[in-house]
Amino acid sequence: MSTHNSPAKVPHPHPNVILELITYDRNNFAKYDDLDITTLLSKLEKDKVNWINIDGLNNQEVIDKVQEHFGLHYLLIDDVVADQRPKSEEFENHLFFTMKMLHRIEGMQIDYEQISFVLGPNYLISFQEKEGDLFEGFRGRIQQDVGKVRKKNADYLLYRLIDIITDSYYTVLDKIGDIIDDIEEDAYENPSTRSFNQIQQLKKEIIFLRKALYPLREAVGRIVKGESDFISDECIRYYSDVYDHIAHLIDSLDTYKDLTAGLLDIHINAMNTKMNEVMKVLTVISTIFMPLTFIVGVYGMNFRFMPELHWKYGYFAVWGVMAIIFFGMLAFFRRKKWF
Structure with a gap:
């Protein structure tokens, strides 16, 4: 565990790090988003669910104080700040879960970041690499007490966030399907170097998605099998539903992989026909x-x-x-x- 001498308290977080704390139970809700890390940690409440969200990993002081406060293993911190394959890992006092969060696909490239979660008995910490996420609407649902989240514990909160991220994969895959249709039409009508480069870039993005989804299925599968002491039996069925979604995404991805390979054959054949x-x-x-x-x-x-x-x-x-x-x-x- 890293230790540092206590620095002077600053009134606002580091400009490269955005801190947010949401605490709630069935009857109460509070949100803090303009506090330094020391003050934010003092706002945690034992009898409520505490969701700490950290956008940006550039402030070592923030990471060290969170690590010290919750007793996080240094290997866990290494996984948070480094590019890591999706996985779930249980420690003595918390469960660690990391995955890739897809924001959108622009042109032929997927905009994504790594997001990591640390789940404890009454808290959830989410580490994000940059500002902005997919959870803004969900935060409003918590505040307005819509759905089950205010009636559940932190393990249900983790499920909802993973589920929201998983849903974003469907959006990206749908866009990839549209791109495949467009490239296929171009390959038939006007095969060119541009369409060939698009196919190659698409293959790279599909490989990235395979590397993100297959380990993710394994990570969620460990939870579904009841291997974690931090996930209640009641919530196992929710994680099982996410597991089914990931399995469906993998099936769709395999189909797109075959279609992309077919696109390359179509392009080559069309180019040969044109040359002939x-x-x-x-x-x-x-x-x-x-x-x-x-x-x-x-x-x-x-x-x-x-x-x-x-x-x-x-x-x-x-x-x-x-x-x-x-x-x-x-x-x-x-x-x-x-x-």
Whole structure:
């Protein structure tokens, strides 16, 4: 556990860190979002659910004080501040859970951040990498006492936040489905380097989602199996529902993975077809002009005795022969449906 000498109290949090505390029970609700970390920790109430949300991980003082107050293991803190695969891990006094939170997909890139949770008997700490999340509407529901959250404990609060994040995956996957449809249409009509690059970028994003969802299913599965002392039997069925959603997301993702691989085949085939058409036209043109070039080459030789050179109608006869050859070969290729 890290320890630091107590610094002087500051009136506001570090500009790179936003602190928020929500405390509630069936009859009471309070929210604090303009306090330094020391004052915020003093507002915790043992007989209520306490949700501490930390946006930004750049202030070591805040992290150290939270770690010291709740007795968090230093390995847990390392997982919070480092890029970590989704997982759940139980310590003596709390449960640690981390996952990827998807905000949106812009262009071909997913905007995401890592979010970590520490669940204790009457508290939940959420660590976010940057300002802004998916929970603003949910905070209003808590304040207005809509739904079950005010009647439940902190383990139910953790379930609701995980469920909200999981729902965001559906939004991103739906957008990926639309992108696949657009790329497929472009690949058929106008295959290009741009569509190829889009397919490659899409493959990278799908790989990222696989790395986010498969470990997440495993992490939630450990909770569903009843391996945590911090999740009540009553809440297990809620986590089981999240598990089913994640399994469905993985099935959809596997389908999109196959479709993306198919897109690459479509693109390659379309490019080959386009190239073949170009080569066919060039071959036809070259074939038509070969005999014409031969004729021109013959009469371009500088021999002294060439009978046609002194013939009155020689020039026009050569043009006539070349025209007959040209249109004859053109008709022949048309009949063979070569173009």
